[in-house]
Amino acid sequence: MSNALQAALRYREMGISVIPCRPDKKPFIQWTEFQKRLPTPDEIRAWWQRWPRAMVAIVTGEISGLCAVDCDTPAGYDAVQKLLPDSFLTPIARTPRGGCTPSRSGSRASCWATTPSGRAATRTTPRPSSERTAS
Numbered sequence: 001m002s003n004a005l006q007a008a009l010r011y012r013e014m015g016i017s018v019i020p021c022r023p024d025k026k027p028f029i030q031w032t033e034f035q036k037r038l039p040t041p042d043e044i045r046a047w048w049q050r051w052p053r054a055m056v057a058i059v060t061g062e063i064s065g066l067c068a069v070d071c072d073t074p075a076g077y078d079a080v081q082k083l084l085p086d087s088f089l090t091p092i093a094r095t096p097r098g099g100c101t102p103s104r105s106g107s108r109a110s111c112w113a114t115t116p117s118g119r120a121a122t123r124t125t126p127r128p129s130s131e132r133t134a135s
Contacts, residue, residue, distance in 0.1 A: 005048040008056045009041055016064040020047040020054035027057060034059050 008018045017038050020028045028051050039047075048054060060066045071077035 002048060002052060004054060004056050005045065008044050008048065011056065011058065012038060012041060012044060016066065017059035018044065019057050019059060020051050021057035023055060025055075025057065028054060031057075031059060035061060035063055038063070 008020075011018045015038065017034045019031045019034055019039070022028065028047065058064060058066065058068075060068050069080055071080055
């Protein structure tokens with residue numbers, strides 16, 4: 001069993017909706033229904049059998065109770081950081097097009113946070129150099 005498949009199944013166990021995606025972040029499947037329901041473990045296994053090199057994409061929003069803020073530039077990252085209290089701790093993930101080092105020119109990062117139940121936005125207006133997503 002691949003690491004990606006193991007991760008996808010573990011996320012599913014945690015109640016997080018996942019789908020398979022390509023390295024360019026484009027999904028292998030039509031994923032709209034997974035904004036409303038979790039995939040079954042059998043569906044996840046079938047996806048990774050069909051696309052064994054797939055990456056794991058997390059469906060954000062109410063279904064998973066997560067939102068992500070994508071920072072496309074160091075200025076965007078800094079702008080987001082100014083809005084957050086010092087006590088706010090969140091994972092920061094590298095993205096396929098860049099990195100998560102805010103001082104490097106052209107770097108990109110995704111900051112993750114949980115959302116209150118029933119309060120996840122579906123889209124918001126992006127701030128300069130950052131985008132908040134909750135599918």
